[in-house]
Amino acid sequence: MRNIKRFFWTYLCVLTGLWLVAELMVWSSPTNFFAWRSVLMQYSGVLGIGVMSAAMVLAVRPVVFEPYLGGLDKMYRLHKWLGISGLVISIAHWLLAQGTKWAVGWGWLQRPQRGPRAELLDAPIQQFFLNQRGLAESIGEWAFYAAVLLMVLALVKRFPYRYFFKTHHLLAVAYLALVWHSVVLLKFDYWTGVLGPLMAVLMGAGTVAALMVLLRRVAVGRQVVGEVAAIRRHESLNVVAVDILCKGRWAGHESGQFAFVTLHEDEGPHPYTISSAWTGDGHITFIIKALGDYTRTLSERVHVGDVVKLEGPYGRFTFQGVQKRQIWVGAGIGITPFISRMKALAAQSDGKTIDLFHPTAVYDEHAIGMMARDAEAAGVHLHVLWSQRDGQLNAARLTELVPGWRDADIWFCGPAPFGQSLKKDLGALGLPESRFHQELFQMR
Known part of the structure; x- marks a missing residue:
């Protein structure tokens, strides 16, 4: 979690910092609301397409980033944060555009008088972009409506997964429309400054990723x-x-x-x-x-x-660590990765001292028997805690049963709230955050 938090905030700060540099290079002090609106529209546009581009790249499951972001489960959490940020920023961008039009229509604001734009005969590319502004604004508005609907559906857990799977890839279409919107409407002077190359790389990478999604070429x-x-x-x-x-x-x-x-x-x-x-x-x-x-x-x-x-x-939930002792907590179906690891250790031991805790609400003698045999073959100390008989597992109980817990890496898989509570309590007792490993097994 720490790595993706760092990436998220660093990414936003870098986008903001480069935008500030680019804006200051062409700065003319805004003198009225409409001038300030133009500045904020550019900033929200840069942030919005920036976070959407990063989210789109993560959507194609690039394993090259797994070592740096902690695995695909963490990358999907980052993808979700970026998506929510894109939703909020896009709404703010839309309100700046539409809200101003409403205020003018209601007589609350007086739009400055503008004369006809001069033809830029010596700058044909810039003139082309100017000619496309009306179309780009219309495309961006409708793409925004589609993106908001699809992102809201993705966040609604009650929306069935089979429909989510079929509709979520349509965000790639909305993204491509928003790229065109951004390319045309981004201040032209930005492209020749420090911000332009980064935006070109981000939107180029996002476009490739969107096409991979639409052509069903993700991770083939x-x-x-x-x-x-x-x-x-x-x-x-x-x-x-x-x-x-x-x-x-x-x-x-x-x-x-x-x-x-x-x-x-x-x-x-x-x-x-x-x-x-x-x-x-x-x-x-x-x-x-x-x-x-x-x-x-x-x-x-x-x-x-x-x-x-x-x-x-x-995934990076692979039991790698420098500590000679490990404590595993597999709650409910979260026992699955530990079963796999015990089978691997039975074939080749890694020399670590391991305690496995399996809190469960249902005691199945056959399943527990197989787990006990796997643990014995792997040299793992098994602690089965049947809630009806043994009560709940918590940090105090774990540290009591494993006196050497301070020198251990903790590997947790199970319900997220349980893991967060255990991590918080062990951290309060002195366990470094980097030694608590938890899989975030939520893909939406």
């Missing part, structure tokens, strides 16, 4: 077709384990990573943590809990022999 090099090889249902836990045999070449994965899995084309890809260690035989297992409309019907819809598409692997 990381996709492989597979087949459902086996299905195991655990009714008491409300989960289904799906074994997939890759028919193409899977690049391999580390324990704790996830993949996008398309089991049904009408539903689209869903992210699931990989629960099996990679052995090179093409088999991958996913343990999927019934949490939503789709996953609740999955056990009846998926069958052995079904064709599956995998994309990945992604």
Whole structure:
């Protein structure tokens, strides 16, 4: 989280700083409301298309940024922040434009008289942009309405995922329209200053990303077709384990990573943590809990022999750290990455002392038995906390059961509020923030 917060605020500050430099180079002190409005329109336009461009680039899942931003789960959180920022900035930009027109129409403001614009015969490119202003304004306004609607739908959790998957890519169309709007209406002098090259790179990269989205070329090099090889249902836990045999070449994965899995084309890809260690035989297992409309019907819809598409692997929840002791907390279905890691450690130990806490509301003897065998084979100390019998896990209990917790890396996967509470309490006891690793497994 720290890395994406730094990037977010640094990015906004860089855009603001370069805009200030560019604006001061052509500064003429605004003398009335309309002059100030023009300045603010340019600033909000630069910020708006800037954050939208970054969000569009992140939408194509560029793994090159994973080491710097903490994994694709963190990148999607940054994508969401950028999207919300773009929404707020765009609304402010629109209000500056439309609100002023309303105020003039209501007689609250007097628009300055303007004469006809002179033809720029010695600057044909600038003249071309001037000729396109009316069209660019109209295109930008309608693209704004479409973008607002699509972004609001993306933020509404009740909007079904299968519809979100089908509609969200239409934002790429709105983005391309807003790029044209920005290119034409951005102050022409900016392009020859310090701001112009950055805006050209951002909008160029965003345009390429938008075309990849529209042409369905996102991460095509990381996709492989597979087949459902086996299905195991655990009714008491409300989960289904799906074994997939890759028919193409899977690049391999580390324990704790996830993949996008398309089991049904009408539903689209869903992210699931990989629960099996990679052995090179093409088999991958996913343990999927019934949490939503789709996953609740999955056990009846998926069958052995079904064709599956995998994309990945992604994520940096890979148990890497310099500390010789690790504490794992896998709450509920959050146990999945730890199962994968235990299977990998059973084949090759990393020499670390590990305690695994598994708080659960449902005690399934068969599942707990398999977990205990995996833990024994991996040399992991397992602590199963059945809430009905053992109560809740908290920082005080964890530190009591693991006296050497101050020298450990903490790896947490489970409900986000639980993780945030545990991180806060352990931090208050002296655990450095950098040693608490939490996956943000929310893709919208």
